[in-house]
Amino acid sequence: MPLFRAPITAIVNGFNTLFDMKIKLGSWSAYLQMRETIISINEKYRIHFSKDLGAISGLLFEIGSGRYIFEQDAVKFVASLENAQNDNWTKRHQEVVQNILEENEHSEMQAHLAKVGSALGYKVWIAQNDHKREWNGIKLGEFSIPILDLPAMPKQTAQTISLIDVLWINERNQIVSAFEVEKSTSIYSGILRLHDLSISITSHESRLYLVAPEKREKEIKAQLLRPSFQQGVHFPISYIFFSELRQNCDAMCMFGSDLSVLGKIAKTV
Numbered sequence: 001m002p003l004f005r006a007p008i009t010a011i012v013n014g015f016n017t018l019f020d021m022k023i024k025l026g027s028w029s030a031y032l033q034m035r036e037t038i039i040s041i042n043e044k045y046r047i048h049f050s051k052d053l054g055a056i057s058g059l060l061f062e063i064g065s066g067r068y069i070f071e072q073d074a075v076k077f078v079a080s081l082e083n084a085q086n087d088n089w090t091k092r093h094q095e096v097v098q099n100i101l102e103e104n105e106h107s108e109m110q111a112h113l114a115k116v117g118s119a120l121g122y123k124v125w126i127a128q129n130d131h132k133r134e135w136n137g138i139k140l141g142e143f144s145i146p147i148l149d150l151p152a153m154p155k156q157t158a159q160t161i162s163l164i165d166v167l168w169i170n171e172r173n174q175i176v177s178a179f180e181v182e183k184s185t186s187i188y189s190g191i192l193r194l195h196d197l198s199i200s201i202t203s204h205e206s207r208l209y210l211v212a213p214e215k216r217e218k219e220i221k222a223q224l225l226r227p228s229f230q231q232g233v234h235f236p237i238s239y240i241f242f243s244e245l246r247q248n249c250d251a252m253c254m255f256g257s258d259l260s261v262l263g264k265i266a267k268t269v
Contacts, residue, residue: 011057014064102183103133106165109181109211109242111135112249113166114143119253120261122168122176129163149173157200164193165211168259174204177259179240182212187223191237198235207259209266210239217241217267224269238266 012023015034023030042049042056049055110126110133117124125148131141150158150173161167161175168177178197180190187210194208210220220239223229229237244265252261 007061010064011060012064014060014062017063018060104135105242106181106183107133107135107140109245110140110166111138111143112245113179113181113211114140116249116252116256116261117166117168117177118143120168120256120258122170122259125162125167125169127163127165130165145169150175153200157196160193161197161200164197175201175206176204177207177209177262179209179211182210182216187212187216187219191223191229194237195229198237201235206235207262208235208237209262210237211242211245212239214241214243221269236268238262238268240266 009025012025012034015021015038016023019037021034023034038053038056038060042053049059107130110130114124114126123145124143126140126144128148131139131144133140148158148162148167150161152173153161161178164178165181166179167175170176175197178194180194182190190210194210198206198208212220217239224237224239240262248265252264255261
């Protein structure tokens, strides 16, 4: 037998073992039958194989060459693929649902912060890349001033600051408070953006906050205590829980007079 036929023989043997058939080399009709079956199985379970039939061919070769000990019939094997496919679909579906819930919660917190900031008399800026996101049918951009004007900031610094989730700005176009909303993303990245803002602000006082789920408090404390965030910080970073902001939003809007009202719900390390 020529050497180039050895892989083909192994694939045919693997096919016969898997599907309990007796396909023989040299039969065109048998080849077409094998081809049709392979394409059908590959299409149905593409998530486990590949578009070019390379993966399923490799599986058949492994079975036919004796490298993969096959102890099931095709029905059981296909059933195992079906179960794995269903498990993967369920997992992916859960991930998509969770992402949607987290995005909605992120937008909700931005809307609450915008509502409180406006009630306290500040101009509100929502991160530039979030203006088209919605909360309760309202685009977040409607809570925000249209343009972030920070004449005292270098252009590149202002562009970075424009991506912070929420800013409160006074009548002199000074940032008096900044908020980073963290859901499942890295706490470190949010703190870093606030830290960079802190270094950029030297002419006036500002208060900086992380807004996060209560379950992430331990992580927040660990990151805020990093030496790199403890040295040279102009303004300390505090944190607020989603639940506290949600529960006290209306009360702060009604009874608050300035940003000091956040001291009632904010925590520090």
